Amino acid sequence: MSFEIITDSASNLTDDLLEQNNIQMISYSCLIDENEFLCHETGRDHVQTGKHFYDLLRKGSNITTSLINKTRITEFFEPILQKGKDILFTSISSGISGTFQEAKHAVQELLKKYPERQCYAVDSLAASFGEGLMVLKLAELRKKGFSIQEARDWLEQSKLKMRQVFTVGDLHFLRRGGRLSGAAAFVGSLLNIKPLLKGNEEGQIVLNGKTRGMKKALDSLAKDLQEHIVSPETQTIAIAHCDCESDATYLADKIRSLVNVKDIIIRYYDLCTGAHVGPGTVALFYMGDHR
Numbered sequence: 053m054s055f056e057i058i059t060d061s062a063s064n065l066t067d068d069l070l071e072q073n074n075i076q077m078i079s080y081s082c083l084i085d086e087n088e089f090l091c092h093e094t095g096r097d098h099v100q101t102g103k104h105f106y107d108l109l110r111k112g113s114n115i116t117t118s119l120i121n122k123t124r125i126t127e128f129f130e131p132i133l134q135k136g137k138d139i140l141f142t143s144i145s146s147g148i149s150g151t152f153q154e155a156k157h158a159v160q161e162l163l164k165k166y167p168e169r170q171c172y173a174v175d176s177l178a179a180s181f182g183e184g185l186m187v188l189k190l191a192e193l194r195k196k197g198f199s200i201q202e203a204r205d206w207l208e209q210s211k212l213k214m215r216q217v218f219t220v221g222d223l224h225f226l227r228r229g230g231r232l233s234g235a236a237a238f239v240g241s242l243l244n245i246k247p248l249l250k251g252n253e254e255g256q257i258v259l260n261g262k263t264r265g266m267k268k269a270l271d272s273l274a275k276d277l278q279e280h281i282v283s284p285e286t287q288t289i290a291i292a293h294c295d296c297e298s299d300a301t302y303l304a305d306k307i308r309s310l311v312n313v314k315d316i317i318i319r320y321y322d323l324c325t326g327a328h329v330g331p332g333t334v335a336l337f338y339m340g341d342h343r
Contacts, residue, residue: 053067054138054194054197054199054200055137055138055139055140055170055194055199055200055203056076056132056137056138056139056140057073057074057075057076057140057142057144057187057190057191057194057203058075058076058077058078058128058129058132058140058185058299059075059076059077059078059140059141059142059143059183059187060077060078060079060080060120060142060143060144060183060324061078061079061080061145061324062080062091062143062144062149062179062180062183062322062323062324062325063077063176063180063183063184063187064152064163064180064181064183064184064186064290064319064321064322064325065077065188066098066190066299066319067094067095067186069097069184069188069206070315073188073191073192074191075188075191075254076132076186077092078121078124078125078128079091079092079093080092080117080118080119080120080121080323080324081117081118081120081211081325082115082116082117082269082323082327083114083116083117083118083182084105084108084113084114084115084169085113085115086225089323090232091117091323091324092286092322092323094176095145095338096214098319098320099186099320101125101320101321102294102320102323102326103295103320105323105326105327105333106294106295106320106326106330106331107111107295109225109327109330110331111333113169115327116327117324117327117328119149119150119151119154120154120155122154122155122157122158122161125141125154125155125158125160125242126161129141129158129159129162129171130162130165133162133166133169133171134166136169136172137169138169138171138200139169139171139172140171140172140174140190140200140203140204141155141159141171141172141173141174142173142174142176142183142186142187142207142328143155143173143175143176143183144176144178144179144192144257144324144325145173145175145176145177145178145179145183145255145256145258145343146175146177146255147177147251147252147254147255147256148179148255148256148257148325148328152173152175155173156173158273159171159172159173160219160273165186170200170201172200172204174207174211175209175301176207176211176255177211177212177214177253177255178211178214178216178251178255178337179216179249179251179325180216180290180292180321180325180337181291181292181317181319181337182214182215182251182337183288184290184337185214185288185289185290185337185339186207186210186211186214186227188288189210190203190204190206190207191211193206199280210339212253213283213339213340213341213342213343214251214333214338214339214340214343215250215276215277215280215336215337215338215339215340215342216250216251216336216337217243217248217249217250217273217276217277217335217336218245218248218249218250218329218333218334218335218336219246219247219248219249219253219266219269219270219272219273219333219334220246220247220249220329220330220332220333221266221294221296221330221331221332221333222331222332223247224326224330225327225328225329226249226257226329226330234309236240244265245262245263245264245265245270246263246266246268246269247259247261247262247269248260248262248263248267248269248272248273250343251343252343253275253343264334266299267302270302270306270334271298271306272305273334273336274303274306274307274310274336275310276313276336277307277310277336277338277340278310278311280312280338280340280341280342281313281338281339282338282339282340282341284311284312284313284314284338285312285313285314286314287313287314287338288314288315288316288317288340289307289313289315289316289317289336289337289338290316290317290318290319290336290337290338291303291304291316291317291318291319291334291335291336291337292318292319292320292321292322292333292335292337293318293320293321293333293335294320294321294325294326294329294330294331294332294333294334295320295331296331296332296333296334297318297331299332299334300318300334301318303334303336304316304318307336313338321333322333
């Protein structure tokens with residue numbers, strides 16, 4: 053293997069996907085009513101964990117998240133570099149987290165200590181499977197013999213084509229975490245209006261439209277894919293949900309009725325970003341013609 057691929061747990065990759073693709077993961081942690089909890093732990097059932105986590109959010113538990121700091125990143129990376137291996141690390145969007153800046157500083161210091169090694173941190177400008185699908189592609193490129201520089205170049209050139217569109221059950225969580233303006237959240241709370249949101253070119257969450265009712269919102273997500281996906285028959289796309297599997301399944305079925313995609317991954321939303329979008333969220337991720 054020419055280099056190690058590392059991602060953070062915001063990429064939404066579960067144990068099976070990590071193991072199949074030889075990807076390493078550094079986990080975020082959160083505080084649940086002041087008790088620390090790892091967002092990803094190898095061997096833990098992600099379905100049962102997701103059900104429990106989003107139930108706690110529904111019941112009003114105080115859940116906060118924090119970035120992965122430079123010290124933790126250094127401690128994770130250094131043993132790998134010491135073994136003579138190179139690293140390509142992909143982080144959650146700098147538009148919603150400070151982790152990329154922490155990784156950048158860690159890499160700068162590590163390269164002074166290990167100048168013979170290659171170690172790159174790349175800002176995915178994405179979250180959940182927006183990040184995760186690109187990490188899976190990096191593993192595919194590595195298997196095909198791409199160098200670490202070629203894989204990094206692909207990521208930099210392709211990340212602004214990763215479409216991330218979603219709707220939420222309650223805008224309260226995005227507003228509380230400062231991921232969306234209060235005014236935008238207020239509009240969505242009226243008359244069962246469901247916001248259509250997306251990740252923009254700066255990796256921030258912005259309004260992309262609105263509709264009334266969850267079913268119409270899910271139909272709008274499917275229509276977005278139909279209009280913007282590139283080479284669908286070659287693409288594995290992904291749907292993440294915050295404990296609303298029936299909505300995720302409805303969306304997947306709707307997409308299959310409109311477009312012939314290679315495969316659809318459906319998983320519980322990773323806990324780190326899921327804490328900020330809240331229960332009832334359904335998100336769709338695929339490579340399109342633009343963000």
